[in-house]
Amino acid sequence: MGRSRRDSLVRDIASHPATAETQSIVGLLDDSYLFDKLKTLSLAVENSEDLQTVSDSGSQIDDNESEPVSSVNGSKTDKYSYYNAYLDQLNTKIDEYKVVLDQTRQVNDQLNGSIERFHKIAQDTGVFIDETKTIHEKQSKLSHLSESIPRTLHYFEALDPIMRRLNHATSPAIVKKGSFTSMLATIDESLHFLDENSQFKDAAAYRIKFKQCLIRACELVSHFLQNLLKQTNQEILDKTKNKNSLSGLPSSTRDAFLYSKFSTIAETFKSQASEIVKRVNDKAYYRYHDELNSILHECFNHYFQTRLKLLTPVIWTHIDDIIVKDKDLDLVKFIQDGKAYFQQLCTDEYKLFVEFFPEKECRFKINQWFLQLCEPLYDSIRIRVLKETDISTLCDSVTLFAPYYEFEEGSEEYLRQFTDIQYDKLFEPIVHKVQARLILRVQIYVQQNILSYKPSRDVFMISNRRKNPKANSNDGDKRTTNAKNGSDPLLDSYLSSLKTRNILSISDDDADEKYINSEETTDRITQLQTYYPPLLKTLALLSKIYEMINSVVFDDMAHHIVHDCIISLRKAYDMVIRSSAGKSDINNLDVSLAYLKNLLMLRDSIQNFNIQYTVNETYLDFSGVEGFFKSLKENGRNVLKKTNSSTILTLARELVPKVVNNMVDARTELISELRNVIKDFTEKTSLELIDDTLDISNGEDLSSRNLKLRENIKARLPRIYEQILNYIDDQDIVVNLLDAVQELITQSYSKYYENISEMAENGELGKDQIADVMYLDVFADFFAKEVAEILKNDGTNTQTR
Incomplete structure (x- = not known):
């Protein structure tokens, strides 16, 4: 069975002939025979030759390669020695790589085990961190609590020494000490802390006690300020007791006592008064605003009363001088002199006041007091105003105060004008009184000079x-x-x-x-x-x-x-x-x-x-009451006798x-009156022009009456026009009046012409008489020409003149 070339070196070389890997086996390719075989195999693969032929050739080659080659001179053995050596090296490397691969697998298994152990360590570490974090938070909270306890206790522990000091304070002069200012700061801190931390046990009780301490401290400040004012006032009175009063002193000496002497205590007074003002305007003290505001009002009132006692004799002396000087003068001069004096007085008092109290927070109070300060001026002017009967004088008096009412209250110009002293409020009672008197005199004037x-x-x-x-x-x-x-x-x-x-x-x-x-x-x-x-x-x-x-x-x-x-x-x-x-x-x-x-x-x-x-x-x-008494007067008691119980209620309702x-x-009403008089004038003018020319009942000939109508218009219309010009200067109105007269006469002539036409159709008049009467259009054109001629002539005469 032939060996497959799937994994053979020959197959690999044949499929990759041009790769760089071929450079590593140069020594192998030195065998020309083997090189030719490999080249043949490569061409066979590329040209897709018969696979079986290639396989057989390969098998044959393999068989030949496997056969032992023996040669006497050893040439065949040397021919494949490089190849065999290369195969041996490959096998050796393969074994080595297998060893390395086994070692790599072992290392990989060890790494996986390490990763699993590290993952477990991470989980254990997370649990440890969570446990230690909770412990740390508890430790931090307890540490913060341990540190805050002394500070928190300080707000509570400060109550007893403050209460002992305030209860044993025998003199208001204690407020001048620096420790008193520190005590007020401690009270403020404690109250702010208790307002923000109401969850503490007995926090409400401590807050009330600290509030009492605050009120007590402010009362001590108020008593100190009052004593300071009394002392200064007494010093001024002691220095002037041999001279009756300040009003008898020269103006320079009087000003020195009233302002220079008083200003010597301003710095001390303002430093203490500011402590009360600051707490009155503190939003955190909204719960105690009424009590603190009451204490501040006592300071204001005592200051104003002291100033008023000093100024009243001086003010009345000056008013008496004005009254004596202006006895024979009119109301305007009297008001002008009094206004100038009190305006300067209020300016001086305002400058002094801002030395004693913070200006921004307290200026509203001084403006309220100015109304009380100016009461002598109000009273003296009220008396003179009630005696005044001349409307022009009253109007001139109101004009004196016009500059103070040019701008709407609250506008930017208004705020710029009255930054310090609100003169519009200061002189408002005088303006109202003069205006009320003016209204009364106007009503009397209308009654006497118009209605009567x-x-x-x-x-x-x-x-x-x-x-x-x-x-x-x-x-x-x-x-x-x-x-x-x-x-x-x-x-x-x-x-x-x-x-x-x-x-x-x-x-x-x-x-x-x-x-x-x-x-x-x-x-x-x-x-x-x-x-x-x-x-x-x-x-x-x-x-x-x-x-x-x-x-x-x-x-x-x-x-x-x-x-x-x-x-x-x-x-x-x-x-x-x-x-x-x-x-x-x-x-x-x-x-x-x-x-x-x-x-x-x-x-x-x-x-x-x-x-x-x-x-x-x-x-x-x-009217119901008037009608009842009128009927009662005419019918006497019969009216009462006839009334029964059912009509009593009706009578009572009518009498209400x-x-x-x-x-x-x-x-x-004016337009209606104009229309009526114009209508009346046009009717009278029409009657003047028409006369009896349109009276059908008259036996006179129609043509002669028609001629008379034209003559009346020609003769009387210019005279009426001149008569109108004697009264009316507006040419448009004159033309409108003539147009109204023309329209009314034309309407009358139209009715007249319709009547005579109807009578002619009924045979009551001869048609030859109608023929001599102008048609309506002819008459309207004739009247319009006459009006136009009159207007043209008047225009020519006007240009000539």
């Missing part, structure tokens, strides 16, 4: 007639005489301010133009004096109190003032209309135009005040006053 005004019958007939300067001149003289007899300072001031504003608005570019404008300004003031007097007083009053009082209060007052002015105007208008009944329509037109002129003046003027017109009014309605909430809008 008694107009004459010609109040609207004295008009601004541009073509009658003599009438204007005489009217101005009359008003000048009336002003001298009983002038209204408020109205005079208003007219003067209007004149000043007009003069200041004149351009300086042209002197002639300035002169003309000056004449126009004077003429404008003269024109203003032709308005309804209560109207001018209303505008003067509104312009004076504008921004003098709270905006909400002003809106409410302005609403009522405008409402009362409208009522006064309406009463005067109704009275003049009744008195002019039966007179010419021209006079009635003058009255309506004058009324319209005043309403327009009111509307245009109040737009500058930014008034919120709508006001909610709440009042009691006693009702609360009425009414929303009133003065602006709506």
Whole structure:
């Protein structure tokens, strides 16, 4: 059986002919015969020749190789000696490698055993570490506990010596010692510790005791500060007892006692007061805030009382001097002098106060005390304000405090303005009192000069007639005489301010133009004096109190003032209309135009005040009570006899006053009044122009009446236009009035034309009469042309002038 070449050297060489391994057997390939055989085998393998042939050849070769070769000269033995030697070396190496491999397996087994032992050691080590870690933690905890016990006991053990020291403290001067400050620090530490560690046994009881020690220590500080103030105050009084009081001393000496002498104790006082202030503002002491704050208030109150006792005589002496000096002067000067003195006084007191107390934490308290310090000023001004009746003076008094109320409270500008002293709060009682008095005087002024005004019958007939300067001149003289007899300072001031504003608005570019404008300004003031007097007083009053009082209060007052002015105007208008009944329509037109002129003046003027017109009014309605007494007066006891038990409750409900909430809008009222007077004017003007030309019942010929209508429009419309111009300066309003008149007359003519057309169709009128009447479109065009011609002529005349 032939040997397989699967693992033979020949097969290996044949399959890898070009590898580097062939270089290691160079000596073997020196045999040319063997080399040729191997090359043949290699080619046979590469060319995929018949495997059996190769196998046979290999077997033959093997057989030949296995046969003993003997030769006389030994050439055959030498031929395979290298090969045999190589095989022997291979076998030897194989045996050696087997030995090495066995040894490697033994080493590997030993390593695996070592790894298993090391793994077991690691497990044992982990268990050991866990056990030692637990022990270490217990040891650390116990060590920390042993170290903290003395420190913790220190917070508890400090209680007894502190309580003994505080209980045996006989003098408040103990607070000056350094040990007292250390004791306060120890109390703070203990309280903080007990607040953070409430789990300790009896921690709550110890905390309460330490709190008592804290309160007791702060009380000792407070008593020390009070004694310090009393001692200083007594020293000042002892030095001035021979001179009655500080008020009799010269100002320099008085200031030395009031401030320089007092400042000598400021450093000591502030160092102790800061201890209380610090604990009052400590958030950790929120539980004890009430007790600590009470102690601090005692310090504040004693300080303020001491200062007030020293300052009161000086303050009243100065106020008496102001009263004597300003006895004959007005309220404004009195308030101004008092304000300047107390402003300086508060500034000096603030500077002194911040030397005694921490400024940031305590400035709010000094601002509260300033209200008490300024009570003499409030009382003296209150008396003068109650005697003041002049509205202008009251307004000027409010203006003195305007700089303090420019910014909204809490804004950045406000905080920058009132960093130290809050002057707005300081003078607020004075402003409120003056404003209250101003409101009262305004109400009285409205009642006396607007509601109670008694107009004459010609109040609207004295008009601004541009073509009658003599009438204007005489009217101005009359008003000048009336002003001298009983002038209204408020109205005079208003007219003067209007004149000043007009003069200041004149351009300086042209002197002639300035002169003309000056004449126009004077003429404008003269024109203003032709308005309804209560109207001018209303505008003067509104312009004076504008921004003098709270905006909400002003809106409410302005609403009522405008409402009362409208009522006064309406009463005067109704009275003049009744008195002019039966007179010419021209006079009635003058009255309506004058009324319209005043309403327009009111509307245009109040737009500058930014008034919120709508006001909610709440009042009691006693109409039920009034009706009951009226019926009782008329029917006597019969009313009571007829009432039974079922109607008693109904009667009782009717007698109960009702609360009425009414929303009133003065602006709506003014607009409604304007619409009414415009409607009244257009109706009167239409009647003036139409006359009886559209009266169908009249037997006159239609064409002649139509001609008369055109003549009336041509003749009377320019006169009415001039009449309107005498009262209305606004050209737009004039045009609107003419348009309203045109629309109303056109509507009337339209109805007239429809009626006559219908009568002609029914045979009541002849169609030849209708033919001579203008069509509606023709009439509307005719009226529009007349209006346009009037406006064109007036524009040309205006440019010529």
